[in-house]
Amino acid sequence: MTRDDASFTSATPRVAVVGAGSWGTAFATHLVSRGIPTVLMARRAEQMDYMRRHRHNPDYLDFLTLPATLEYATYPKADLSPFRLVVIAVPSKAFKQILASLGPRLSPGVGVLSLTKGIEPESRARLSTVIQEVLASIAPAVAVLSGPNQAEEVALGQPTASVIASSDIDYARYLQELISDEVLRAYVNADIAGVELAGAVKNIVALATGMSDGLGYGDNARAALITRGLAEMTRLGRALGAKPQTFAGLAGLGDLVGTCTSHHSRNRLAGDLIARGYSPAVVEEEIGMIAEGLTTAPPILALAAELGIDLPITENVVAVIRQGKDVRSCVHDLMSREPRQEDA
Numbered sequence: 001m002t003r004d005d006a007s008f009t010s011a012t013p014r015v016a017v018v019g020a021g022s023w024g025t026a027f028a029t030h031l032v033s034r035g036i037p038t039v040l041m042a043r044r045a046e047q048m049d050y051m052r053r054h055r056h057n058p059d060y061l062d063f064l065t066l067p068a069t070l071e072y073a074t075y076p077k078a079d080l081s082p083f084r085l086v087v088i089a090v091p092s093k094a095f096k097q098i099l100a101s102l103g104p105r106l107s108p109g110v111g112v113l114s115l116t117k118g119i120e121p122e123s124r125a126r127l128s129t130v131i132q133e134v135l136a137s138i139a140p141a142v143a144v145l146s147g148p149n150q151a152e153e154v155a156l157g158q159p160t161a162s163v164i165a166s167s168d169i170d171y172a173r174y175l176q177e178l179i180s181d182e183v184l185r186a187y188v189n190a191d192i193a194g195v196e197l198a199g200a201v202k203n204i205v206a207l208a209t210g211m212s213d214g215l216g217y218g219d220n221a222r223a224a225l226i227t228r229g230l231a232e233m234t235r236l237g238r239a240l241g242a243k244p245q246t247f248a249g250l251a252g253l254g255d256l257v258g259t260c261t262s263h264h265s266r267n268r269l270a271g272d273l274i275a276r277g278y279s280p281a282v283v284e285e286e287i288g289m290i291a292e293g294l295t296t297a298p299p300i301l302a303l304a305a306e307l308g309i310d311l312p313i314t315e316n317v318v319a320v321i322r323q324g325k326d327v328r329s330c331v332h333d334l335m336s337r338e339p340r341q342e343d344a
Contacts, residue, residue: 003205012036013084013111013178018075018102018218020047022060022289023115029155030184032067039083040066041075048072064155076331080105085113085178088131088159091290092118093126099134106167111141113164113175117199117255118296124303126196141171144192146199147250148258150265154184155279161185163251165195187250198233198252201260201298201314205229208313209260210271211320211327220263224312226260231343235298239307267293271317280321294321312337 012035017028019075020042026038040274054314055066080086080102082287090098095116112131120130122146154160164179164186166172189195205225212221213246233256234247246252259265270283270291284291293312301318304311312334 003044009271010155010171014076014082014083015039016041016073016078016080016088017087018098019043019089019115020051020057020060021091022155023149024087025057025061025064025066026151027089027115028070028156029064029067031069031179032178033157033183034181036178037069037071038135038286039071039073039077040077041073044077045074047246048074061152061155066275066334076101078105081107083110085111085117087113089115092116092127092292093121093295094120096120096130096134099131103135103138106135106140109141110138110272111143111171111175113125113212114142114144116292117196118147118292119196119200119303121295121299124299125195128192128196135342140277141168142166142189143168143172143175144171144196144199145175145186146195146255149184150258150262150342152264155240157183158275159183160256161250162301163186163187163189163249165192165251166191167192189246189249189282191246193240194237194246195251197237197240197242198247199294200296201229201236202232202252202256202290204297204300204314204317205232205256206259206265206267207271207274207293207297207321210268210273211275211317211330212271213268214275215331222260226256229260229313230256230314233314236304236309236311237309239309266291270294274320275327289342293317298322 003161014037015031015040017024018041020040028038076116114127117323128142128144143164143166145162145164149160149162164172164175169190176186204253209222209225234244234325266287266289273283297318301314316330
């Protein structure tokens, strides 16, 4: 799909943002600030009605006054045929099901941009491949957006940089021009596999750094986990054909540092709460938002096992959230592993 294609021209498209969580709400607000006609689509009618009446999201980003020109709908029933760009901002565990429900209402050749950071739990597939498979009959243009983009800061108009990845670099550049301004600077990357894998694994490492924080450990432990987490991310990515340099960029190191250190990070907070004694089954209820690392860690570990890839941080995170392993025992096991070279 190129900029010269009739579906994607210099004309400003009408955009549907599917998912009215914190990131979907912040991104829809950003699009409106760019003068892009945008409809924010919630799952529940009561949430949509509240946003329309009060210009506030009742569940997320309660400090944010929504733009007067932002429109609202519910995605289970909305007519999606007029939209040339559909942005998907729903949890990874519901991604495939929601996408399948949208498919019959999408126009052929529609552009799809995924904001979700994770993988499909059952198939262990990257979400861009899920889009291509589920929507194969309409041949969508597919891209993903990743990077250190905490929704709260984007909603406040604070500067951030992100990566738009697509196997169609012309389509990525089209989206880059569409969303970039002095608040959100977008770069393009053809390594969609690397960008997606980085976005999935960084949440797992953030769970680990949160657990370290919850135990009262300091900067040394956090820095070590971030660095060795980057090594795990790169190791898995290389085995799946990603480019190593992607993991040194915004989608890799940038998002990893942001998610592992930010007080906005729901994954870091989830790890902190688990280390303080909360059950993994209730931490999302306590946070009030989805912590993608809890969904992503088990399938990432299973994928690594299939490939014969060693991911010790991920392995211990899964042991905590699935088998109830004591967090301090994880620290002991990680610290007492057989000595090796740093690049191993």
